Amino acid sequence: MGRWEPNARGRLAEAALELYVERGYEQTTVAEIAKRAGLTERTFFRHFADKREVLFSGSEALREHLVNAVAGAPDSAAPIAAVTAAFEEVGVLFQEDRERVLRRQSVISANAELRERELIKLAWWSAALADTLRRRGVADPAASLAAEAGVAAFKIAFERWVGGPGEPGLSQLIRESFGELKTVVAGG
Amino acid sequence: MGRWEPNARGRLAEAALELYVERGYEQTTVAEIAKRAGLTERTFFRHFADKREVLFSGSEALREHLVNAVAGAPDSAAPIAAVTAAFEEVGVLFQEDRERVLRRQSVISANAELRERELIKLAWWSAALADTLRRRGVADPAASLAAEAGVAAFKIAFERWVGGPGEPGLSQLIRESFGELKTVVAGG
Numbered sequence: 027m028g029r030w031e032p033n034a035r036g037r038l039a040e041a042a043l044e045l046y047v048e049r050g051y052e053q054t055t056v057a058e059i060a061k062r063a064g065l066t067e068r069t070f071f072r073h074f075a076d077k078r079e080v081l082f083s084g085s086e087a088l089r090e091h092l093v094n095a096v097a098g099a100p101d102s103a104a105p106i107a108a109v110t111a112a113f114e115e116v117g118v119l120f121q122e123d124r125e126r127v128l129r130r131q132s133v134i135s136a137n138a139e140l141r142e143r144e145l146i147k148l149a150w151w152s153a154a155l156a157d158t159l160r161r162r163g164v165a166d167p168a169a170s171l172a173a174e175a176g177v178a179a180f181k182i183a184f185e186r187w188v189g190g191p192g193e194p195g196l197s198q199l200i201r202e203s204f205g206e207l208k209t210v211v212a213g214g
Numbered sequence: 215m216g217r218w219e220p221n222a223r224g225r226l227a228e229a230a231l232e233l234y235v236e237r238g239y240e241q242t243t244v245a246e247i248a249k250r251a252g253l254t255e256r257t258f259f260r261h262f263a264d265k266r267e268v269l270f271s272g273s274e275a276l277r278e279h280l281v282n283a284v285a286g287a288p289d290s291a292a293p294i295a296a297v298t299a300a301f302e303e304v305g306v307l308f309q310e311d312r313e314r315v316l317r318r319q320s321v322i323s324a325n326a327e328l329r330e331r332e333l334i335k336l337a338w339w340s341a342a343l344a345d346t347l348r349r350r351g352v353a354d355p356a357a358s359l360a361a362e363a364g365v366a367a368f369k370i371a372f373e374r375w376v377g378g379p380g381e382p383g384l385s386q387l388i389r390e391s392f393g394e395l396k397t398v399v400a401g402g
Contacts, residue, residue: 104401145337146330167370167391171398174370178362182355203355204399210359211392211399213292 109176117197179203297364305385
């Protein structure tokens, strides 16, 4: 088998997700993932550090997307507005890929270690957003609080979206979640 | 050595913290902790699952404290007010024990695995607070959002308090953090 395989990364990620859903995450080996994808274990390890990282390989791109959206927000945008808009963009991406996102989430929910990894991912997003706001001249604690509030609103909207029929879409649920956070924090 | 040792748990926890600060968390063994405390490894494992759990043995009591404070808030209290008051109480406890809290935090900060465990602790507090609010009749997503907002405001206040001189006290920083969160979320 040659060194270069067309879309090896995508094939491995899809094979892994299929197997995690069919057999469970713990029960699936890297050898089985490679076999299902028609590739070698060696190829797997050229793309992913381990079987857990297959599930989190998109996190960095999403973090970049969030950071770029906040960095590119109009100068006049309040920190929370920049953060809300960034998460709404991510909402659109998730909506377009709902079927895969739900399969991934069913695997995460079934495993304590993966649920913890997911929390760490959100904390990492929050830290990146706070950094980006500081680079825009937002002082702390406002930068950190806006980032934390954004992640909290996203997290709750995401849970509702995963548990619901997919309509209203995630972007709308994120907007609603920010609105409800505003009411809640104001003491209403 | 008898089965019963006066304040074995407290002595082990203090010995562990001393050693983690002196030598580093990774470099310290359970045998060394037991020896420093003048106790046996067997006694250590009667009190703690492993050397990591020594650092998180207070988390459950704090979670209970938060839950009881929210459960006991006046019926008229808005969810965010009940959550704020609960965290202010925890702020008083931390303030009284600042020296030990700071030593513990220096150990946590130096180790990625411990920082992750700390995030998971906060998520667990948030889930417990949301449950308590739901039992008080607060609907979701308001219950989850109030809990998440509370944890976010506490987290930022705690970081400021750890990095500062200890005055203003943690309770006051928590109150300020909630006030700033309100301003930030309102888009100000």
